[in-house]
Amino acid sequence: MTSNNRQTTxxxxxxxxxxxxxxxxxxxxxxxxxxxxxxxxxLVLRFxxxxxxxxxxxxxxxxxxxxTVSVDDTTVKLELWDTAGxxxxxxxxxxxxxxxxxxxxxxxxxxxxxxSRAKVWVKELQRQAAPNIVIALAGNKADLLAKRQIEVADxxxxxxxxxxxxxxxxxxxxxNVNDIFMAIAKKLPKNQDSSTTPGGRRGNDGQSLTVDxxxxxxxxxxxxxxxxxxx
Ligand code: GTP
Ligand code: MG
Numbered sequence: 001m002t003s004n005n006r007q008t009t010x011x012x013x014x015x016x017x018x019x020x021x022x023x024x025x026x027x028x029x030x031x032x033x034x035x036x037x038x039x040x041x042x043l044v045l046r047f048x049x050x051x052x053x054x055x056x057x058x059x060x061x062x063x064x065x066x067x068t069v070s071v072d073d074t075t076v077k078l079e080l081w082d083t084a085g086x087x088x089x090x091x092x093x094x095x096x097x098x099x100x101x102x103x104x105x106x107x108x109x110x111x112x113x114x115x116s117r118a119k120v121w122v123k124e125l126q127r128q129a130a131p132n133i134v135i136a137l138a139g140n141k142a143d144l145l146a147k148r149q150i151e152v153a154d155x156x157x158x159x160x161x162x163x164x165x166x167x168x169x170x171x172x173x174x175x176n177v178n179d180i181f182m183a184i185a186k187k188l189p190k191n192q193d194s195s196t197t198p199g200g201r202r203g204n205d206g207q208s209l210t211v212d213x214x215x216x217x218x219x220x221x222x223x224x225x226x227x228x229x230x231x
Pocket of ligand 1: 084
């Protein structure tokens with residue numbers, strides 16, 4: 001099940017499993033990082049709304065969206081912070097990756113500079129973000145094969161060396177978009193007692209695409225995330 005609708009999410013949280021046990025609900029903060037124009041917003045828009053815009057506007061500050069997925073008997077609510085890749089917003093990034101349980105670092109397979117930048121983001125996350133953060137590397141714009149500058153094998157090898165989930169994706173064709181988010185959702189810990197509380201205020205620069213109640217990007221603890229528990 002996927003939904004960015006609060007009512008549906010609550011319905012899922014109240015659902016019981018076949019053996020009578022109530023389904024568990026977990027909430028995680030995920031951040032998207034990467035150079036401007038690599039397709040971060042497009043990946044989120046594809047995943048949350050199933051849409052793609054050829055002329056997607058460059059993000060200002062950051063955008064917040066949510067999406068809910070099912071992993072086995074667990075309802076996983078992902079709070080997605082889509083950061084702005086333009087240089088002038090880089091100093092804001094720690095506010096979004098601090099306390100995040102997951103990150104997708106995006107590069108554009110047709111632009112080698114964006115792969116170098118992605119590696120810098122990975123390094124920064126490894127040094128500054130939560131130690132147990134789940135990091136995925138997305139080689140986006142995989143539909144533009146004729147313009148490829150980064151070979152799959154090179155990115156794959158880098159990802160393996162650094163313990164990253166890796167997929168080439170296309171927000172345009174939807175290739176591997178759900179898959180990369182699901183791969184992360186599956187890897188997130190679902191058995192911790194701590195819970196994140198929705199309802200905090202959004203960052204000053206937050207630009208909401210899907211209005212919901214995000215956790216304050218500044219206030220979520222590093223090891224928070226799971227679980228909203230069962231009802
Ligand atoms: P910032 O918000 O500036 O950081 O950029 P971004 O990383 O969010 O990129 P955005 O999603 O705005 O996409 C930039 C451009 O690339 C847009 O014109 C998109 O239509 C295009 N684009 C995004 N993903 C793909 C893709 O998978 N394939 C192709 N061909 N174009 C894409
Ligand atoms: Mg964007």
